[in-house]
Amino acid sequence: MxxxxxxxxxxxxxxxxxxxxxxxxxxxxxxxxxxxxxxxxxxxxxxxxxxxxxxxxxxxxxxxxxxxxxxxxxxxxxxxxxxxxxxxxxxxxxxxxxxxxxxxxxxxxxxxxxxxxxxxxxxxxxxxxxxxxxxxxxxxxxxxxxxxxxxxIFDEDMGILCHGGDNGDFTVAHLACRRKKLQLCLLHHLPSTGGVAMEWSLQKLQIPLDMTIDLSSWRNDVVIPIGRSLCWVDYYNGMLLVDVLAVSAQSKPNPQHLHGIRLPAQALKSRRLYDDAGEPDPFRHVGVTDSGIIKLVCVFADYHPHSDDDFKIITWTLVDISKGSWIKDVDTIMVADEFFGLYSSATQSCLPRVKPTFPVMSLVDPDVICFLLKKERNNLTLMVEVNMRSKVLQSSAL
Structure with missing residues (x-):
């Protein structure tokens, strides 16, 4: 994997x-x-x-x-x-x-x-x-x-959405952005409708006139399910929310099927430090909890990207999807000294003092984030679980 x-x-x-x-x-x-x-x-x-x-x-x-x-x-x-x-x-x-x-x-x-x-x-x-x-x-x-x-089909452009209760219905989708045009491939698995054979369909999405995202520079990082939609995320640009259940092979392109959300202004000012195509970005994450809370997590290290002692972790909460409004979680901001200060117990003191990467928000508690700590010198890799609000390192594992 x-x-x-x-x-x-x-x-x-x-x-x-x-x-x-x-x-x-x-x-x-x-x-x-x-x-x-x-x-x-x-x-x-x-x-x-x-x-x-x-x-x-x-x-x-x-x-x-x-x-x-x-x-x-x-x-x-x-x-x-x-x-x-x-x-x-x-x-x-x-x-x-x-x-x-x-x-x-x-x-x-x-x-x-x-x-x-x-x-x-x-x-x-x-x-x-x-x-x-x-x-x-x-x-x-x-x-x-x-x-x-x-x-x-590239992995980072694909997503899956389960729907229809416990009937086993799901939709797999692939979104391709080429020359400011969006093509959506859909596959619906609907055993609840009588076991109709699965077939892919292709739709050209109509871009809304009020779209504020520059698709010419779009590079997709991840696809996450939100409600009845799938959301394609560019960690340095924005989010494209597509109602994949409203789109079908027979439907005509409708701008209401697509909604663009820009990232917070501070997040847009930073550049992508790792530019390997197809590789996951180690410093950003967008996640949604089971209760529907959507957050952006950023580990900022723009000025000293190779230093482990100079970084800041900031999270934002999306408070209005329709308006694309974000609020910075000022109580969960954490700098390097605070993060390493969490290594308090005898066990935690053995954790490597390296920049945390690959943040992932818990599906249960939006204030809890998992990070990867990788010590290149001795090939030591650990996962830690941190409550950003209470400033507690809850657990760690090799």
Whole structure:
């Protein structure tokens, strides 16, 4: 899993424990499916309490053991009791192993049962071909599994929204921003409607006239569920809220389906320090609690980005979605000396004195944030859970 995959699983863990009554210790559930080549795939989940790291394990014994660098499976997004993840499916024919980017990509949704008597499910999503192109020469590379190249879909542009109560309904969406235009690919899984086969649809979103976000510089970082919408977030620009349940293959583009929210002015003044495409930003996070509180968390280190002793943690709360109004949480601001001053007990004094990264807000208490502490010299990595309002380091874990 990626450095930030635990952030995705944390959203799942809080919901799963609350719904199923799991309050402590380890819990493991698994489910079985097949990949597009007909090989069996089993997924299991090891659940532990934050800030410890829960893990999604992929068991795929029939996969060809290729020697080339291989794209590892990755968790993409989670909502309620479901996790969206992707994996690359290698060919059996070794003659194609020189070109791993041509391997098909497959997406699955793992859903833990909300009833202790029912097993979890593992659903293989159909491939999306919109924009994949039809070329007899190029498509030859994927004919072992499929007759056409897939649409290029980046993890950070995908999200999942569970809806319809406990019926197992969910929607997976991919938003592409190209040349100030927005294309939305949607896939609805609606078992409550009679098991209609899943199909992708493509919509061009109409941009509202009052849009205040500059889409020419848009770079998506994360997708989060908010109500009946999915929200695409650029940590250095703003948020694009899309009502994915109102958009369908038959509906005409409607500016009411899309709503833009700018970030607070202070957050907009900072630049992106890490510019590796596809890599998670280590200093910012937008999260929403189960009760609907939306917060932006920033670890500011603009002037001395490589110093561990000069940073400030600031959070904002979105108080009005329609107006895009933010309020700074002045009681939760924390500077470096205050943060390191939390290392009080004998155990906590062993924590590395390094800049906290990858902040994640608790789904239960918006004042509680988890951070990653990584000591490069001895390869020590820990997670800490901090209550920013009471200024207490609540727990830590390797």
């Amino acid at each position: 990626t450095n930030a995959a635990w952030l995705i699983l944390d959203r799942f863990i809080h919901h799963s424990r609350r719904r199923r009554g799991v309050i402590g210790g380890d819990a493991t559930t698994s489910s079985l499916a097949k990949d597009c080549a007909g090989r069996h795939v089993r997924v299991s989940l090891r659940i532990v309490d934050p800030p410890a790291v829960s893990r999604l394990h992929l068991h795929w014994p029939a996969r060809p053991q290729i020697a080339l660098p291989f794209t590892a499976p990755a968790a993409i997004a989670a909502h309620r009791n479901s996790i969206l993840f992707r994996m690359t499916v290698p060919f059996d024919d070794y003659r194609w192993w020189h070109d791993t980017p041509s391997f098909p990509t497959e997406h699955f949704v793992y859903s833990a049962s909300l009833s202790s008597s029912s097993p979890p499910s593992l659903i293989s999503l159909p491939p999306c071909f919109y924009g994949g192109g039809i070329d007899p020469v190029l498509d030859k590379a994927v004919r072992q599994h499929r007759s056409q190249r897939q649409r290029i």
